[in-house]
Amino acid sequence: MANTTFSDQIPAVHGGGIGGGGGGFFDVPQGYLDMLAFQDYGGVSIFDLLQQPTPPASLVVEQHVAVPPPVAAVERGETVNTPTTQNSSSVSCSSNEGGANNVDQENHRRSDVVEDDQEHHDDGDDDEDDQEKSTTNKQLKPKKKNPKKPREPRFAFLTKTDIDHLDDGYRWRKYGQKAVKNSPYPRSYHRCTSVACGVKKRVERSSDDPSIVITTYEGTHTHPYPMTPRGIGILPETRSYGGFSTGDHGGGVNSVSSYLFTQPYYQNLQPQLPTYFHNQNTPSSSSLSFNTTNATTHLSSYSHLQERRFCPSPSSTLVTDHGLLEDLVPFQIRKDDPKEQN
DNA sequence: CGGGTTTGACCGGCGC
DNA sequence: GCGCCGGTCAAACCCG
Numbered sequence: 001m002a003n004t005t006f007s008d009q010i011p012a013v014h015g016g017g018i019g020g021g022g023g024g025f026f027d028v029p030q031g032y033l034d035m036l037a038f039q040d041y042g043g044v045s046i047f048d049l050l051q052q053p054t055p056p057a058s059l060v061v062e063q064h065v066a067v068p069p070p071v072a073a074v075e076r077g078e079t080v081n082t083p084t085t086q087n088s089s090s091v092s093c094s095s096n097e098g099g100a101n102n103v104d105q106e107n108h109r110r111s112d113v114v115e116d117d118q119e120h121h122d123d124g125d126d127d128e129d130d131q132e133k134s135t136t137n138k139q140l141k142p143k144k145k146n147p148k149k150p151r152e153p154r155f156a157f158l159t160k161t162d163i164d165h166l167d168d169g170y171r172w173r174k175y176g177q178k179a180v181k182n183s184p185y186p187r188s189y190h191r192c193t194s195v196a197c198g199v200k201k202r203v204e205r206s207s208d209d210p211s212i213v214i215t216t217y218e219g220t221h222t223h224p225y226p227m228t229p230r231g232i233g234i235l236p237e238t239r240s241y242g243g244f245s246t247g248d249h250g251g252g253v254n255s256v257s258s259y260l261f262t263q264p265y266y267q268n269l270q271p272q273l274p275t276y277f278h279n280q281n282t283p284s285s286s287s288l289s290f291n292t293t294n295a296t297t298h299l300s301s302y303s304h305l306q307e308r309r310f311c312p313s314p315s316s317t318l319v320t321d322h323g324l325l326e327d328l329v330p331f332q333i334r335k336d337d338p339k340e341q342n
Numbered sequence: 343c344g345g346g347t348t349t350g351a352c353c354g355g356c357g358c
Numbered sequence: 359g360c361g362c363c364g365g366t367c368a369a370a371c372c373c374g
Contacts, residue, residue, distance in 0.1 A: 174347055176366055189365070193345085202365095347372070354366085 156216040158206070164227070170194075170221065172201055183207035197222045 172190035180187045188206035199219040206212040 127360090173345080177348075178364065178366095181363065187364085213366095343374105345373090348370080350369095351366105353368075355362105355364085357362085358360090 154216050154218045159213045159215065160211050161213055162208075162211065168201075168215075170199075180204055180207070185210065192219075192221060194221070194223045209273055 005137050017245045076310055171193040174188055176189040177186050178189070183204070183206075185205035185207060187202055190201040190203065192199040192201075197219075199217065199221050201218070202214075202216040204214050
């Protein structure tokens with residue numbers, strides 16, 4: 001139905017739900033965890049969308065699904081309006097807008113990862129760039145190896161929380177912060193601290209609804225799990241993404257906010273949460289799943305998510321996802337999914 | 343001392 | 359061409 005209008009005008013964004021009081025994008029009840037997963041290939045980003053007073057016509061809620069309340073909120077004892085029908089939230093994503101493009105991006109990322117790695121360990125390794133840097137005294141930055149970088153797939157998650165930095169189990173190093181135009185809240189830039197892992201993360205608050213934190217991931221982790229002993233230590237045996245490790249320095253106990261992918265907590269909180277699964281309308285579509293009905297989470301990490309869910313082969317996606325869908329998604333919801341209808 | 347944050351400057355893309 | 363703006367760098371600083 002209307003769900004199919006996504007890819008036409010806003011190729012990168014699918015669904016989403018900002019409940020936010022009065023005039024959020026979608027009719028997500030206030031107080032719920034609102035999450036949006038999307039992918040941005042350089043088109044419209046969620047940040048762009050958030051600037052708009054009203055949602056684009058093509059940006060529609062595809063599904064309202066049950067998503068557990070932010071762990072952080074629960075931990076803080078916040079009142080999360082958990083209706084009998086579970087939290088209503090929108091979670092969806094698109095994976096590929098074009099296979100070729102994706103290949104490009106992947107190729108680019110490969111080199112980019114190396115570049116990042118070198119950057120992190122330069123001051124001696126990257127002779128060329130280093131010399132150039134030192135001689136020019138920062139007047140000339142290292143040449144970009146790829147003049148035109150295609151953007152890495154991005155996945156953004158909107159979370160209603162007071163905590164600025166939601167911990168996801170990975171260790172991040174903040175490398176920058178910028179004021180965002182038309183927003184009183186700054187945007188912080190983070191990199192995965194793992195060697196050779198070029199995954200980036202941006203964190204900012206929605207200017208429309210300050211209670212919403214927008215976390216945008218870019219890239220794919222090159223390591224399977226959080227590398228930090230802290231993270232490992234608290235990782236549940238399921239491949240849950242996160243836990244309560246404090247990836248960020250300063251996050252500390254306050255960032256008990258593994259709002260995402262903390263499957264065990266979800267299970268504890270809402271053991272019967274339905275799972276949302278959505279196939280996008282592109283051939284190589286992908287899905288974002290919240291499987292709380294068994295010990296396996298498909299969001300063990302977004303890197304896994306990307307590898308296993310967001311970037312599968314078209315056929316495998318359909319097959320696999322459908323299978324999971326059958327297990328996890330209420331029939332009514334699936335019925336509404338255009339993908340399933342096609 | 344190592345690792346992370348802060349923050350001002352720089353760079354490049356893009357729109358006008 | 360110019361200016362704006364997002365993204366990044368890197369020195370200084372902070373903290374355990």
